[in-house]
Each structure stands twice: as structure tokens, then as C-alpha cells.
Amino acid sequence: MIVLGIETSCDETATAVCRSGSIISSHIRSQAIHEKYGGVIPEIASREHERYLNNMVSDTLKDAGISKEELEGIAVTQGPGLSGTLITGVCFAKGLSLGMGLPIIGVNHLEAHIFANFLADPTLEFPFVCLLVSGGHTQLWYVKNINNYQLMGESRDDAAGEAFDKGARILGLAYPGGPEIEKLSKGGNPNAVKFPRAMMKKNNLEFSFSGLKTSLLYYMDEQKNANLKDVAASYQQAIIDVLITKLKWALAETDCHSCVIAGGVAANQSLRQGTKRRLSGEKVLYPDLSLCTDNAAMIAYLGELYLEKGKQSEIDFPILPNMKLA
Ligand code: KG4
Ligand code: ZN
Numbered sequence: 320m321i322v323l324g325i326e327t328s329c330d331e332t333a334t335a336v337c338r339s340g341s342i343i344s345s346h347i348r349s350q351a352i353h354e355k356y357g358g359v360i361p362e363i364a365s366r367e368h369e370r371y372l373n374n375m376v377s378d379t380l381k382d383a384g385i386s387k388e389e390l391e392g393i394a395v396t397q398g399p400g401l402s403g404t405l406i407t408g409v410c411f412a413k414g415l416s417l418g419m420g421l422p423i424i425g426v427n428h429l430e431a432h433i434f435a436n437f438l439a440d441p442t443l444e445f446p447f448v449c450l451l452v453s454g455g456h457t458q459l460w461y462v463k464n465i466n467n468y469q470l471m472g473e474s475r476d477d478a479a480g481e482a483f484d485k486g487a488r489i490l491g492l493a494y495p496g497g498p499e500i501e502k503l504s505k506g507g508n509p510n511a512v513k514f515p516r517a518m519m520k521k522n523n524l525e526f527s528f529s530g531l532k533t534s535l536l537y538y539m540d541e542q543k544n545a546n547l548k549d550v551a552a553s554y555q556q557a558i559i560d561v562l563i564t565k566l567k568w569a570l571a572e573t574d575c576h577s578c579v580i581a582g583g584v585a586a587n588q589s590l591r592q593g594t595k596r597r598l599s600g601e602k603v604l605y606p607d608l609s610l611c612t613d614n615a616a617m618i619a620y621l622g623e624l625y626l627e628k629g630k631q632s633e634i635d636f637p638i639l640p641n642m643k644l645a
């Protein structure tokens with residue numbers, strides 16, 4: 320099947336074409352305009368999607384070497400995400416579906432992040448544990464099969480990506496904060512500042528990052544001549560330590576020996592290396608960098624899987640800004 324994927328849940332406009340489980344073209348346009356505001360402005364994000372989507376679909380099809388008429392289905396992010404940006408993508412996809420007489424499927428963005436790992440390694444097998452770490456979510460999932468997911472634990476407050484973004488703002492860095500903190504951390508001492516690790520009672524799979532951000536704020540207030548490299552490296556380490564420890568506990572609880580890391584924070588090299596090192600006996604997978612942050616390849620891939628199974632959405636399906644996975 321040849322499926323066009325469309326992703327507009329936040330500030331990345333993305334389009335991709337998947338054919339029989341392989342991505343043959345994928346385009347991502349990150350909206351740099353939000354940098355100057357230090358965060359995503361929903362109304363601007365919607366307008367940017369609206370402005371670029373049509374041309375991006377044309378370019379993606381051209382790159383794939385296929386015409387619109389060859390498409391056999393459309394997959395679009397239904398949620399979770401920002402209402403306005405989701406509406407922009409879903410309305411565009413519905414128009415295409417109606418105009419071309421193509422089946423359409425609304426895809427769960429979180430589920431797509433998990434399935435991006437099958438693009439990274441097609442030999443991945445169920446069951447596995449997924450650490451889903453993005454700007455809006457920090458969750459541990461026991462992935463038993465497609466459409467069979469058990470939530471093992473999640474953040475009580477800020478998501479890990481949010482902790483990076485808010486920490487970066489305190490340190491005077493640009494948005495999105497994750498890559499900025501990672502860059503500044505290079506060469507810094509991750510043990511220089513003892514930032515707190517919350518909810519570390521053995522086998523507790525819940526997370527909390529809001530206290531960490533507050534302690535960074537206090538630290539920066541008190542230490543006027545702080546070594547920023549050391550502070551960034553220590554802050555990053557505090558987030559990563561917790562993530563890896565809880566992933567390890569989750570694996571032990573399920574008796575699973577394979578795990579994947581999904582979502583934007585999975586792009587972090589220290590998290591990737593640390594996980595490999597501390598879970599050396601287990602199979603650890605994470606997608607290519609371009610598949611960790613928001614993209615349409617994962618939407619097209621998962622959409623094709625469902626369409627192949629005969630599942631599709633009614634044309635009047637709603638957007639679901641708070642869409643859950645299970
Ligand atoms: O999955 P994603 O692209 O969008 C959401 O669905 O939220 O994740 C975005 C988040 C942001 O908070 C960003 O700071 C974080 O992922 N991120 C990183 C890195 N690259 C992106 N965090 C840490 N290190 C990175 N290299
Ligand atoms: Zn995402």
C-alpha cells in the first residue's frame with residue numbers, strides 16, 4: 320500500500336510517503352519562528368502549517384517519485400497535540416481524502432513514536448518496554464502487541480522534554496532546550512552539582528521533574544559565577560539518571576529483555592549511551608535522530624499498518640488534543 324502521512328501536532332510540519340512498510344520520502348520543516356518567543360505560540364504554529372503543508376505534500380510526492388493518483392491512503396495525526404495545529408493537518412488530510420476518494424486514518428502521535436522503532440529495526444519483536452520521552456510526555460509502556468499497551472508509570476508533573484526546555488530557559492538558552500543543554504553540556508562535569516532525583520524509591524515507576532527545575536532556579540540565583548557547562552551537564556545527568564534507572568526497573572518487572580526509547584528526548588546522546596551502558600545485558604533500541612523528534616514517517620508507517628488491517632476513520636472523525644494511548 321502507498322500511504323501519505325501528515326504530522327502537525329505541534330511546531331513541526333511533516334509529510335512522508337510509506338510504501339509496504341518502507342519510507343520512500345520524508346520531509347520535516349521545523350518552525351524556527353518560535354525560537355524568539357522561547358516556546359511554541361499555538362496560533363502562529365497553525366498558520367505556519369497552513370502555509371507550508373500543500374507545497375510540502377507536492378515536494379514529498381515528487382521526491383518519492385509517485386503521483387497523487389498512485390496514493391492508496393492517508394494517515395494524519397489525530398492527537399495528542401495543540402488543537403489548532405491538529406485541526407489544520409486533519410482538515411487538510413480530510414480534503415485530500417474526499418477529493419481523491421482515498422481512505423483516511425487518524426493516528427495517535429504517541430503510538431507512532433513507539434512504532435518509529437520498527438523503522439529503526441524491522442526485526443524488533445513484541446513484547447518490549449518503551450520509554451516515551453517527549454516535550455509533553457514521560458511514560459513507561461509495556462508494549463505487548465499492536466493496540467495492546469499497558470501504562471507502567473508516568474510523570475506526575477513536567478515531562479522530561481519540558482524539564483529540558485524549562486531548564487534551558489533558566490540558563491538563558493534557546494528553545495527547544497534539549498539540544499541546547501546537550502550542546503552546552505559537552506566537556507562539562509555531570510557530577511559537579513548534586514541536583515535532586517525525585518521518586519527514587521525502589522521500583523517506583525512514576526516520575527517528577529518539577530522540583531529539579533526549581534532547584535536549578537535556586538542554584539542559579541545563589542551562584543553568580545557558576546560554571547554553566549558543569550551546571551548544564553549536571554542538570555542533564557539528573558534527568559537521564561532517573562530515566563535509565565526507571566527503565567531498568569520496568570524491564571525487571573516485566574521480565575522483558577528488549578526496550579526502546581521514543582520521542583524527542585531520545586535524540587539525546589548521553590541518554591542513548593548511558594542506556595546502552597547501564598542496560599548492557601538487554602536489547603536497547605532507539606530510532607535515528609530524524610525519527611526521534613516529530614516526523615511524518617512514523618505517522619505514515621503506523622497508518623499503513625492499520626489501513627492494511629482494514630481499519631479506517633470516518634470522514635467526520637474529531638481531533639483529540641488529549642488523546643491517550645490506552
Ligand atoms: O517528540 P517531540 O519532538 O515533540 C513532542 O511530541 O513533544 O519532543 C520534543 C522535545 C522537546 O522538549 C525538546 O527539548 C526535546 O524533545 N529534545 C531533546 C533533544 N532533542 C529534542 N531533549 C534532550 N536532548 C536532545 N538532544
Ligand atoms: Zn512527538
